[in-house]
Amino acid sequence: MKAYIFPGQGSQFPGMGQELFLQHPEAKQLFELANEILGFSLTDVMFAGTEVDLKQTNVTQPAIFVHSVAQAAVLQNFKPDMVAGHSLGEFSALVVNKVLRFEDALQLVSKRAQAMQAACEKEPSTMAAVLGLDDATVERVCAEITDEIVVPANYNCPGQLVISGSIKGIEIACEKLKAAGAKRALVLPVGGAFHSPLMQPAEEELAKAIYATTFATGICPVYQNVDALPYTDPEQIKENLIKQLTAPVRWTQTIQNMLQDGATEFIECGPGKVLQGLVKKINKEAEVSSAGA
Numbered sequence: 001m002k003a004y005i006f007p008g009q010g011s012q013f014p015g016m017g018q019e020l021f022l023q024h025p026e027a028k029q030l031f032e033l034a035n036e037i038l039g040f041s042l043t044d045v046m047f048a049g050t051e052v053d054l055k056q057t058n059v060t061q062p063a064i065f066v067h068s069v070a071q072a073a074v075l076q077n078f079k080p081d082m083v084a085g086h087s088l089g090e091f092s093a094l095v096v097n098k099v100l101r102f103e104d105a106l107q108l109v110s111k112r113a114q115a116m117q118a119a120c121e122k123e124p125s126t127m128a129a130v131l132g133l134d135d136a137t138v139e140r141v142c143a144e145i146t147d148e149i150v151v152p153a154n155y156n157c158p159g160q161l162v163i164s165g166s167i168k169g170i171e172i173a174c175e176k177l178k179a180a181g182a183k184r185a186l187v188l189p190v191g192g193a194f195h196s197p198l199m200q201p202a203e204e205e206l207a208k209a210i211y212a213t214t215f216a217t218g219i220c221p222v223y224q225n226v227d228a229l230p231y232t233d234p235e236q237i238k239e240n241l242i243k244q245l246t247a248p249v250r251w252t253q254t255i256q257n258m259l260q261d262g263a264t265e266f267i268e269c270g271p272g273k274v275l276q277g278l279v280k281k282i283n284k285e286a287e288v289s290s291a292g293a
């Protein structure tokens with residue numbers, strides 16, 4: 001069974017998508033439609049912008065989303081048995097399994113990016129990558145810090161968990177996690193505490209847009225971040241997508257569940273190959289491939 005997976009923020013790079021744009025008319029059409037919907041030339045920034053340009057909030061998330069969907073659109077024999085996306089990538093997954101129209105999903109992605117930026121500006125916060133510790137120890141250390149917000153945010157693979165919270169809370173947690181045996185506890189260069197309670201204002205803003213958007217029944221299950229379980233029901237998918245902003249991304253559990261449900265090949269669609277590496281670490285025997293282009 002084929003599982004298609006889609007990356008999230010951080011996978012962008014200068015020049016991303018240009019080869020797709022030049023070589024595939026169907027991809028070019030999606031890129032040009034995105035420019036029209038967003039009201040600025042996303043492709044100019046993607047193809048000719050710098051790393052700094054690509055880190056702009058109104059650019060990063062739409063760029064990764066459009067690249068991912070366009071890459072899936074040009075694949076031959078694209079027949080997913082199951083799909084999943086890491087954080088932002090869940091929107092790409094929902095387009096390719098026909099839950100969302102491309103146009104509607106892009107507008108939601110743009111709204112999501114703006115809402116997250118506003119939440120970051122409201123209360124300065126950050127994230128940190130914790131390497132070499134089991135999940136239970138990281139969870140315990142976070143729970144012990146009661147005067148600051150610190151929570152597990154991304155369960156990326158065994159031994160790699162990202163935490164999220166207030167700046168002071170993350171600093172305290174990093175010291176405690178190193179003392180508990182972490183190989184590294186490294187503060188990340190991100191704009192805020194994604195997938196934490198500090199994103200509550202963004203969740204409320206995004207919820208309004210999601211409730212106003214039509215969701216269809218999927219052609220295959222989407223394994224959603226909030227609980228790593230498969231869904232096809234539009235109303236359940238909506239609720240899970242809203243919760244995603246303040247809940248952790250359970251990527252390790254998602255891949256484990258997809259394997260348990262019969263996935264034999266994982267195909268990554270989007271910029272970079274981050275998810276391929278994570279899947280290999282989650283299950284060394286899983287076959288993982290890139291969609292290319």
